[in-house]
Amino acid sequence: MKTFRVSRLRARVVLLVMAAVCSLTSQAQLAVNASSAMKVPAVGAGSVDLGVVPAAQTMSVVLYLAPDAAKQAALGQFLVDVQTPGSASYHQWMTPAEFGARFGASSDAVAAVKSFAAANGLSVGAVSASGLRVTVTGTATQVESALAPAVHAYKSGAVTFYANTAVPAVPAALAAHVMAIGGLSTAPSAHPISVLADGFNSSGDDALGVVSAAVEANAARVLALSGTGCVEDFDAATLSAMRLAMQQAVAQGVTVLAQSGCGARGSAGFPASLAQSVSVAVATGVDGGVGALTELRPSWQVAQGLPSDVFRHEPDVTVSSMAALAETMQAILAKQPANADGSAARLGNVGSQLYSLASNGDVYSHPDGTAAGTWQASTGLGVVSLAALGKAFPAGVSANNVQIVITNPGAVHGQNITFTATVTNTSGNGALPTPTGTVSFVTNSAGTIGTGTLSSGTYALTTNTLPANANYTVVAQYSGDTNYAASNSVTDSFSVAPEASQVSATAPANTAVGQMIQFTVTDSSASGVGTPTGTATVIPQYVANPPTYSGT
Numbered sequence: 001m002k003t004f005r006v007s008r009l010r011a012r013v014v015l016l017v018m019a020a021v022c023s024l025t026s027q028a029q030l031a032v033n034a035s036s037a038m039k040v041p042a043v044g045a046g047s048v049d050l051g052v053v054p055a056a057q058t059m060s061v062v063l064y065l066a067p068d069a070a071k072q073a074a075l076g077q078f079l080v081d082v083q084t085p086g087s088a089s090y091h092q093w094m095t096p097a098e099f100g101a102r103f104g105a106s107s108d109a110v111a112a113v114k115s116f117a118a119a120n121g122l123s124v125g126a127v128s129a130s131g132l133r134v135t136v137t138g139t140a141t142q143v144e145s146a147l148a149p150a151v152h153a154y155k156s157g158a159v160t161f162y163a164n165t166a167v168p169a170v171p172a173a174l175a176a177h178v179m180a181i182g183g184l185s186t187a188p189s190a191h192p193i194s195v196l197a198d199g200f201n202s203s204g205d206d207a208l209g210v211v212s213a214a215v216e217a218n219a220a221r222v223l224a225l226s227g228t229g230c231v232e233d234f235d236a237a238t239l240s241a242m243r244l245a246m247q248q249a250v251a252q253g254v255t256v257l258a259q260s261g262c263g264a265r266g267s268a269g270f271p272a273s274l275a276q277s278v279s280v281a282v283a284t285g286v287d288g289g290v291g292a293l294t295e296l297r298p299s300w301q302v303a304q305g306l307p308s309d310v311f312r313h314e315p316d317v318t319v320s321s322m323a324a325l326a327e328t329m330q331a332i333l334a335k336q337p338a339n340a341d342g343s344a345a346r347l348g349n350v351g352s353q354l355y356s357l358a359s360n361g362d363v364y365s366h367p368d369g370t371a372a373g374t375w376q377a378s379t380g381l382g383v384v385s386l387a388a389l390g391k392a393f394p395a396g397v398s399a400n401n402v403q404i405v406i407t408n409p410g411a412v413h414g415q416n417i418t419f420t421a422t423v424t425n426t427s428g429n430g431a432l433p434t435p436t437g438t439v440s441f442v443t444n445s446a447g448t449i450g451t452g453t454l455s456s457g458t459y460a461l462t463t464n465t466l467p468a469n470a471n472y473t474v475v476a477q478y479s480g481d482t483n484y485a486a487s488n489s490v491t492d493s494f495s496v497a498p499e500a501s502q503v504s505a506t507a508p509a510n511t512a513v514g515q516m517i518q519f520t521v522t523d524s525s526a527s528g529v530g531t532p533t534g535t536a537t538v539i540p541q542y543v544a545n546p547p548t549y550s551g552t
Helices: 069-081 096-103 107-119 140-147 207-217 236-251 322-335 351-356 386-392
Strands: 003-006 015-017 048-052 058-065 123-127 133-139 151-156 159-164 178-182 193-197 202-204 222-226 255-259 278-282 317-319 400-407 417-425 438-443 447-453 458-463 470-472 474-478 487-490 501-506 520-525 538-541
Touching (some): 058 107, 058 140, 058 207, 069 236, 096 236, 107 123, 107 133, 133 140, 140 151, 178 207, 178 236, 202 207, 207 222, 207 236, 236 255, 255 322, 278 322, 417 438, 417 474, 438 458, 447 458
Parallel strands (some): 015 470, 255 278, 278 317
Antiparallel strands (some): 058 133, 058 178, 123 133, 193 222, 417 458, 438 447, 501 520
C-alpha cells in the first residue's frame, strides 16, 4: 500500500494599514549643497555663444537658504497640525514674517551670506521676510570671482541672454545654508511657468523665482500655476527650493493649483507632483505621468484605483480650464467664515476636501464611465463639474475633529474588525449642535468599504472581508454639514494575521502500474470568508514495499 503526503497550504491574508501621512521633512533633505545639486542650464539649439559677458555688467543673484534640521522638523509638524481639525494650530495661518521667525534660515545663516558678500565686493539687497531668500548684487567679474559660474552671453534669433557655463561653487562656509542659486541665467525655458492669482499675475522662464515671488507677496489666497515642466527639467537644488516655497505657501494658507501635463515626456509634472499642491490635468484624457516616485503620498490622497505604493501620484482632478477652477475656488472662499482676526478666510491645501468628495457623481465623472470614487491616471478623481463643486464644497463654520478607533486590530482573517469614527465639535462653542452628515471609510486598494450616516456624531463599520497582501491607508472621510467643515482622519498601521486553511486530499486506493493517478486537493477557509488561492504540491512518499530499479 502506498500513501501520499500533500504539502499543507495556508491561505495568507494580511492587512496592513499604513498611514501615508506626508512627513514633509522626510520627502527630501532640504539643505543640499547647491554646488553639487545644480546643473548648467540648457541654452537651446542654434544659440550662438558670444563669449564671456562684459566684466562690468551688473548681475543680481538670489541665494535660497535652508532652515536647519530642527526647524525643518518643526515645519513638517506644523504643516500637519495647521490642516488638522481639532489641532491648536488648525487654520492658524502665518504671514511671511511669522514664517521666517519660526521656520526661516537662522540669523547665523544670513550673517554668513552677508560676510561672504562683503568679502567678494557684493552688495546685499533684500532679505525676504520669510528668511529664505537673499539677493546679492555685483558686477559679472565679482559674481564669477565669488561663485565661479563662468557666465557667457548668447544670442538666439533676436533674443540675447546670458547663462552660466559651469556649476557654481559654493564655499564651504555657505554649503550648509545655501540650497540653490537663482539669477545666473536668463536663458529662455522650453517650459516656462505662469502664475494666475487674484492680486498677483506673473510668468517667466525661472519657475522657482516666479513661484517664490508669488508666495512671498502673499497677496493671493489661490495660486494657479500653469506650465508643462517635468521633474527631469529641474536640478536637485531647484526641486528642494521649490518644495520649501510650496511648504511656505501652505503655511500661509495659500491654495496651490498646479497643472499636470508632463505625460509621457517625463516621470511627473513639476511642481504639480509636490504634495503641497493639487495636481490638475487641464484637458480630458491628459495623462499626468507615472508619478514622481520620490514624493511620499499625502494622507489625503486616498481613493480606489491608486497604485499600491506609498508615493504621490498625479493628477488629482481634471478641468477644462485652470482659470475657471481658480475662479471657483475664489467663490468657495467667499462662502467661508472670516478668520478669528477678521481677515479673509484661507484654506491652504484643499486636497483633503477634494478627495472627501470623491464618490460624489455630481462633482466628478470619468469619460469612460468608470464609477465616481475611482482614481485613474488619465483624469485623477475625474472631470470636475465646477458648478457642482461650488455647491458641494463644505462651507464649514466651526472646527471639528475626526477620530478613528479600531476594535480588534490584531484579528485573524475572517474575524470581525470594527472601525468607529467619531466627529466632535472642537470650536469651543457649546451652543452648536452635534455634527451630522456622513462618514466613508476608504482604503487605497479596496476603495470605499462603507459609508454611513452619523448617529450622535458616530458611525461604526464592521468587516471581515478586506483583501489580503497589500499595503493600505484607511481614512475616515467626513462629509461636513452646515456647521462643520469636511475633514479626514487616517489610521495607524496594523495587521490582520493569516488564518489556517483546511487542506484535504483524495486519491484512488489502488492503481495499476502505468496508469494515471488523479489527486484531488481541497483547501478551504476555516472562517468561511473568502476562498484560498495559490498552488498545491503533491509529493509521493513511499512507506512500504518501495520499488526497486536496476540497469545502467
